[in-house]
Every structure is written in structure tokens, then in C-alpha cells.
Amino acid sequence: MKVLVVGGGGREHALCWAIAASPLLDTLWCAPGNAGIAEVAECVPIGAEDIPALVAFAKDKAVDLVVCGPEGPLTLGLADACAAAGIKCFGPSQAAARLEGSKAFTREVADAAGAPGARWARFTDPAAAKAYVREQGAPIVVKADGLAAGKGVVVAASVEEAEAAITDIMESRIHGESGAVVLVEECLVGQEVSFFALCDGSTALPLGAAQDHKRVGDGDTGPNTGGMGAYSPPPVFTDALRDEVMARTVNPVLAEMARRGTPFRGVLFVGLMITAEGPRLIEFNVRFGDPECQALMVRLRSDLLPALLAACDGELASFDLRWEKLHSLVVVMAAKGYPGAYAKCTEIRSLERAAQIPGVQVFHAGTARREDGALVATGGRVLGVTGTGATLEQAQAAAYAAVDVIDWPEGFCRRDIGWRAL
Known part of the structure; x- marks a missing residue:
């Protein structure tokens, strides 16, 4: 092929x-x-x-x-x-991709399907949104409706912070036209999990789960990023919870999308909060997560290509996937300054030595080769240093051993990826 x-x-x-x-x-x-x-x-x-x-x-x-x-x-x-x-x-x-392209559309579909999620309201007027925030109180979540490169969500600890987020998104348009509409949502409490399912329009096949680390700093501090690390499988997401999410969220949403004449084919990324009352939907994405994809791919024993074809051809009902009995952990190395301004074209050395550590695979995110063959950083998130092991502790040790070998003074990473489970 x-x-x-x-x-x-x-x-x-x-x-x-x-x-x-x-x-x-x-x-x-x-x-x-x-x-x-x-x-x-x-x-x-x-x-x-x-x-x-x-x-x-x-x-x-x-x-x-x-x-x-x-x-x-x-x-x-x-x-x-x-x-x-x-x-x-x-x-x-394009019609089915609205599950990520519009957060309001996601909520409408989820509500129609009966999928459990947060209370929410949609606004096109910033004054009305702020009034709703004052009425609901904090903590509360403010979201730009459209795509914002993973940075359009503010979990506000105070009413003032939420109002400032509405000003930034709707009036200052820091995310462009994605902020023409905002959602204000109930702040769910618990552990966040990324769950993935392959879909062929009518059948969904569980693909696995991972836990992401969005904040830039250790201890989940600092601004949100595209993701500073991930691990799989997350202990909090049991087989029973997986089955519940498939039964109450994924399958009903797949049926609702088909009913609307926009069947969903591809990978459905289900962002969940595992609350005291059970799993609740935060958002849908219509592609693999990053860095969750890296954590999943190193655990997949089956051939990925026929699985992707089966999703395209409507043949997932007779398909199955096998997984290695391994844990994986991804540490994202980013350019200093990220998610703000950062230097580009800084040189990265010793990647070959890092990749030789048992259980390590280094995935590139923002890299290029100079004319002299040197590897340079070209983006904010630059490397996904991925470790595997029989336990999560072993996977974490392998990943950080590789990080410590990489010679890139202009880069940084979090040192606590996996802390919730460990």
C-alpha cells in the first residue's frame, strides 16, 4: 500500500x-x-x-x-x-469534524445522545456571558467555541478571572474568530483522562486511554500548553469505566451523528473527567491526541494500518486490537519560554545516545536538519521522549534517563510526568 x-x-x-x-x-x-x-x-x-x-x-x-x-x-x-x-x-x-471545530455543537450532540457531561451555556454577547458567570460563581470554565490550538479553555478560580477570560476571548479576540462564541461550563472535579475509540460510522472499537499533563510547570502549575507529557494506561481508568464510557457516551454519540446524516469515521478522542459520580464528558476531538498518541503507539502490538483501513471501510465490527502488557510514559521537551515566546533553530545533540537506552523511543515534534546535518529545534514542543516498561515506574525511569542524555541547553521539561499515578 x-x-x-x-x-x-x-x-x-x-x-x-x-x-x-x-x-x-x-x-x-x-x-x-x-x-x-x-x-x-x-x-x-x-x-x-x-x-x-x-x-x-x-x-x-x-x-x-x-x-x-x-x-x-x-x-x-x-x-x-x-x-x-x-x-x-x-x-x-468536514461536517462530522464539527465535534472538534465547535464546542457548542459537541454539547448539543452529547445532550441529544444523553451523554453525561457538565452544565453549560452558550453566549455571543460578552456582557451576558459575564452576567451568567456572576450568577453561577467560581470555579467555572470559559471556552472559545472554535479551534484555538488547545489554548482556548480557561479554568477560572474566581469570577474576576472568568470575566477577564471572556474579555480576552470575545472582545480582544486572542483566538480570532474562534472566540465569536463562548461556552461557560460547570467546573468538574476529578482526574482528567483522554480515551480514544476507532469509529467506522456505526461501530466503535476502544483504542486505549492516557493521562495528559497540560500545565507547563511541575505540580500542574503555570499556563496551559498543548501537552507536556502523558502516560498510558492510566490506573484511574478501569475496564469498568471504559465499558461505561462506551455504553453511555461513545456509542450513543456515534448513533446520533449517524441519525443526523453525518456518520463519524476516524478516531474519536473523548476528553473525560473522572468525578465522584463517574466519568463525565469534557470535550471531543476528532484526531489522536499529542502526546497521547505517542504513549499509545508504543503499546500497540497489532498492525495499525489494517485497523485504519477497517475504520474507513466500515469493518470494525469484526476487528480486534492487541496490546503489549507495557506501561508507557512520554516526556515532552520544549524550547525555553514555551508556551510564550521562545528561541528557534537551537541545536540538539546526543539524540542517538538517548535512543539507545532500552525501552526508549524519541519522537520528533518540532525539528529540522540544517545544511550541515545538525538537528535544530523549530517549534515550541520539540521532542517526545517516550519510555516503556513492565511498570509505570520503569517507563518513567527510562524516559527521564533519556532526557538526561539529550544535550539541549535551550530546552526544558517537566520532571514529574506520571505523578498522579506514582
Whole structure:
């Protein structure tokens, strides 16, 4: 098979790494890719959101399957454009991708499906939103309705903080038109879990769960980021809770999407809060998480490629996945200053030595090669240093042993990934 992966981050490196191991694979491309992805796939200089160029490339190369990593191309209609060209695409249609593109749409679908979640209200007027916040009190959650690169959610500890967030999102438009509408939601208390299910429009197959670390600093302090680390499986998410989420959230939502004429095919990322009353829906995403994908891929024993094909072809009802009896833990190394301003093109050394540590796989997120062959950082989140082991303690030890070998003075990481479980 000929496969094109779309994207250039750590999630896409993990997907390319897993797909490259498939005996079904003939040729693997990634657009635009990164320096790490270039070790397992041929990188092509096409932007992830350049839909016409991606489809033209796929047609020219007779690509059998397009695998979309990030949410942006899906909300722009990549899957629809591929379908129109007769090319299979792993990922939902533009209409189904609204589950991530609009948080209000997610809540409407979840409510119609009876999925348990937070109380919420939708606003287009900042004054009305602020009045609602004063009425409800704090803590409370303020969300930009549209895509905001994982940074459009504020968990406000006070009414004043919530009102400031509404001003930033709706009036200052720090997230652009994504902030034209805001949601104000009940603040759920518990442990957050990312759960993933492969979907083919009518059938959902549990894919696994991970726990992410969003705050930039140790002890979950500082601003929210795209994710500073993750581990899998999370002990708090038992098999019984998985079955409950499938029965009360995933399957009813899949049925509701089909009823609306927008069947969901791809991977459904279910953001959950495990509360004292049970699992409650926080959000849906329509793609693998980052860095959760890295944590899942190193545990997957089955061939990923036929699983993606089965989701495209409506054949998940007769499909199964096998997992290694391993724990995994990802430590994200980021450029100093992230999630604010940070320096680019700083050199990273000793990655080869780090990768030789038993149980370690280093995934690249924001890297490139200079003309002299040196590896340089090009983004905020740069590396996903991933350790595996028979226990979570062993996985954590492997990951941090590799971090300590990497020579990158301009980088930093959290030193407490996995703290909730350990």
C-alpha cells in the first residue's frame, strides 16, 4: 500500500513510526513531516492545510490511504476532498469534524445522545456571558467555541478571572474568530483522562486511554500548553469505566451523528473527567491526541494500518486490537519560554545516545536538519521522549534517563510526568 500521512508533529511521527512497521506498506510519505519523520518516511513540502495540493499529490502518486494527523485539515474538508477524488482518508468529514471545530455543537450532540457531561451555556454577547458567570460563581470554565490550538479553555478560580477570560476571548479576540462564541461550563472535579475509540460510522472499537499533563510547570502549575507529557494506561481508568464510557457516551454519540446524516469515521478522542459520580464528558476531538498518541503507539502490538483501513471501510465490527502488557510514559521537551515566546533553530545533540537506552523511543515534534546535518529545534514542543516498561515506574525511569542524555541547553521539561499515578 501507498500511504500519505498529513502533519508534522510528534503525533504524526508516532503514526508514521507505527505504519512503517506494517508488512502491508510499500511507500510512506508525510506532508510536511519533520527531521524525525524523515527517518521512516519521505517528507514532502506541502502544508498540512493545503487541501488542493495534498489531494493532487495523492492522485499523482496513486496513494491508497491518506491518514490525517491534526484537526485543522479535517475541519477544512480534507476527507471530503479525498472522497471526491476517489481516495480513502482516515478521518471524519468536514461536517462530522464539527465535534472538534465547535464546542457548542459537541454539547448539543452529547445532550441529544444523553451523554453525561457538565452544565453549560452558550453566549455571543460578552456582557451576558459575564452576567451568567456572576450568577453561577467560581470555579467555572470559559471556552472559545472554535479551534484555538488547545489554548482556548480557561479554568477560572474566581469570577474576576472568568470575566477577564471572556474579555480576552470575545472582545480582544486572542483566538480570532474562534472566540465569536463562548461556552461557560460547570467546573468538574476529578482526574482528567483522554480515551480514544476507532469509529467506522456505526461501530466503535476502544483504542486505549492516557493521562495528559497540560500545565507547563511541575505540580500542574503555570499556563496551559498543548501537552507536556502523558502516560498510558492510566490506573484511574478501569475496564469498568471504559465499558461505561462506551455504553453511555461513545456509542450513543456515534448513533446520533449517524441519525443526523453525518456518520463519524476516524478516531474519536473523548476528553473525560473522572468525578465522584463517574466519568463525565469534557470535550471531543476528532484526531489522536499529542502526546497521547505517542504513549499509545508504543503499546500497540497489532498492525495499525489494517485497523485504519477497517475504520474507513466500515469493518470494525469484526476487528480486534492487541496490546503489549507495557506501561508507557512520554516526556515532552520544549524550547525555553514555551508556551510564550521562545528561541528557534537551537541545536540538539546526543539524540542517538538517548535512543539507545532500552525501552526508549524519541519522537520528533518540532525539528529540522540544517545544511550541515545538525538537528535544530523549530517549534515550541520539540521532542517526545517516550519510555516503556513492565511498570509505570520503569517507563518513567527510562524516559527521564533519556532526557538526561539529550544535550539541549535551550530546552526544558517537566520532571514529574506520571505523578498522579506514582
